[in-house]
Amino acid sequence: METMRLNDVTANDLPWKIKYDASRCTMCGSCVATCSFKAILPKVERRRMVFSEGNFPEPKQRFSAVPVIRQAKSIKNYCRGCGMCEKICPNDAIKPERNPDTRHPIITRCLGGDSIKRGGRKNLEGSTRTLDKIRVGRISQMTDPSLDAQRHTFDLLAPFGRILPPKKLPFHPDQDQQLVTTDLTPPVNWIYPVIIGDMSIGALSWRMWEGVAMATAYLNEECGMPVRMCSGEGGVPVRLLKSKYLKYLILQIASGHFGWNRIVKTMPYMIEDPAGILIKIGQGAKPGDGGLLMAQKVAEHIQAIRGVPKADLLSPPNHQGLYSIEESVQKMFLSFNAAFKFRVPVAIKVAASATSVSVFNNLVRDPYNIVGGFFLDGIDGGTGAAHEVSLDHTGHPIVSKLRDCYLAAVTQGRQGQIPLWAAGGLGKTGDLAADAFKMICLGANGVFTGKLILQMAGCVGNDQGRCNACNTGLCPAGITTQEPQLAHRLDPEKVAQNIVNYYLAMDQEFKKLMAPIGNSSLPVGRADALVATDHAVAERLQIQHVC
């Protein structure tokens, strides 16, 4: 028998415990084969059986070697609770169970001497979400009738691009009393108010990324919904850059500039303009921190797209060379505007922060009118990889900050001039239409979502610590991995189908929310349509308190 030391890792120290019923197990080996974390392994147990055969007790013993499935007791190969074993077991013989007595946060640090990294969302349990304390409470009735969600037409589009103040519109009446344009105006694209958020082709498997891109194309070409997808920081396959589908893609540049060498070189061959450029300054899930792609995910094709060796890829927390908002406006925005000859809107993405309003004010007051969108990302956003301490303990909730920015614009009479796009845990309960609609009433022009898209594809991770292993490259669903055998678990067409269907459902739900308040176009800033059941929320957001 092995010696057991006090500080040895045991199953009881780990966040999940494998519950295994040897009597139901057929030894098919499926669970072991499917566990991408190698958190379970076959093992032979020595069993002792005491028995008596005669009429009187004559104990005898028999020893046998029994094959069983056991849990790995390691902080490297530990169970993440993904449940793939349970999913695949034909006999319900195995499943992970959450271990409330886990010592994982302590022993991992003690044994590793390194900070804990993971993917997913913030896992600290909060109280009820702010958005769940808000209802669409201003219902049109009688003299001001509700619309009919099924029969009336609705305009469900949001602007992406810089909106001029009315008096700066270069429109003048001609002799026929028709307005004619006498000068250039900034490019603005009207798009569906839910953008597929920025997830890079390194963070996602190529099959997942393909599925998302396919869904985007299908929604546009077959469903007539101008949904846009953001590339994330990590480049774009050249084939897509040169295709007509580029017009559905918002290209992101972040502080690592990953993939931009290829994008720039492909520009002469582009037959369509991209839908926009998004300059990522910060991310809600890990504000003040740059992107992180662990070496284990930097597969050969990722090296090619990004032009990098196989190594941990860390984007710096800042864009090098930008020391002020003015500089960011002048350098980056002008560069990108010029690169695409002022045909493509350029927007900025920042992490929600106590200082967001100052940043927004500076941008909205810029005299050049070139910032084409303010993407604000809150603490509940997801990420492929981050230090857990950042994920759980840094950041700022999105709801009040979005509202602050909108009201700052209202105070200056500049609402709508820089479209506001919000994210960070929206759709966390699976109900994105409701969350997005409430955010729009509070002042957002639209929202963007990433984690929920993964969940549509089959991601089993959640905010109670389940899976959250996007950083490992061992995604059991084949979504955030570059391992061919794992990526092939994912059917890109099924991914696309799920995303398309979710969008179709969401579109109907938007109408079911717009109709009762009697609006046929998006009620941006119509906070009077909302009521809050929580007094503090009502007061903070300046909406009606109800009880």
Place this chain on the structure above:
Amino acid sequence: MCRIGAIKSLNYIHPSMALQLMQSQQKGHDNSGFAMVMQNLGGIFRQYKKLPTLSMACTDAGIKIAEDILHEIGFLRVMQWAPEVNNQPGLDINAMPNYVFETFDYPRAYRNADQKEKEELLLNTRLKLRAALEPNEEGFAYSFWPDVITLKEIGDPRDIGTYFNLWEPNKRFTAKVITAQCRQNTNYDIVRYAAHPFHLQGYTALANGENTFYLKNKEFQQGLHRGYIGFESDSQCFLYTLHYVHRELGWPLSYYKHVVTPLPFEEIDQREDQKQLLGIRQSLAHLEINGPNTIIGMLPNNTLFTCCDAKKLRPVVIGRDESTVVISSEVCGINEILPNRNWETDIYPNEREVVVIDDKLEVQRWKQ
């Protein structure tokens, strides 16, 4: 619910006609008030068309406050008229002590000023009067503009008509355009300013319906112009947008419709002027209206028009004979005052139409 009406004639007409127009629609409103704006004035005001007339309801102290302000700015009174009131018992009217209609000459310094300067002076003066009269409700300055008179009061329109002797036609108090409405702001607080028609720098608007984008409109309009104040009623937003589009931006009237009820995106995509229409949707998004409503508007040049919300959720009809055009929420009102017209020429506008009546009473139907 509101009922609204407007009469435009080649001849000078008396407000009794407006009262008759509205009286037959009384089941549709709640008899809580009466308000009208008269423009292109006849009778005793006819010879003062270039000079501003102050329309005000106030206390005795209010008169003093207003006259001091006007005197200080340098306005010189050239004409004063107060309606003879018939204060018989039992009338349902919440009357103010005084109703003042005074015409002024411009201050000496402004005699040679250009039109624009004069117009800004008139607005500034009215805003000043309003602010000074507001604290103790000493008075309500409704309009201060050449060739325009406004009367508003709380009570039963029939009794308000009796109180001001408006049922009996005469030639002293007439105009070629009269817009009228018979309801106070019963959705919210009863405030005299909340009754439409509203007037601002020669622009008048009144509406039957709701504006569910009121908050968006209001928040945006507050920063657009110093004259966009009050917001006691969601219908004021219609006036301010009209003023902004036509006067401040200098755009043709047809674009008012594109601002308040923009075309759906798929229709804009088919249009040659999509660049302009998208620009409007973008920059003037917060002036869009939603909810059911019909608007009647009047421009400084006496052009009268009407249009509806994008789903046509409120009624309006236009009837006419050789000398008069009438816009009304309900056809019964027109039947009352133009019984002999050819009703087959009545117009029931659709949701994408603006019906415009010019000074020759030519009726144009503009498709958005």
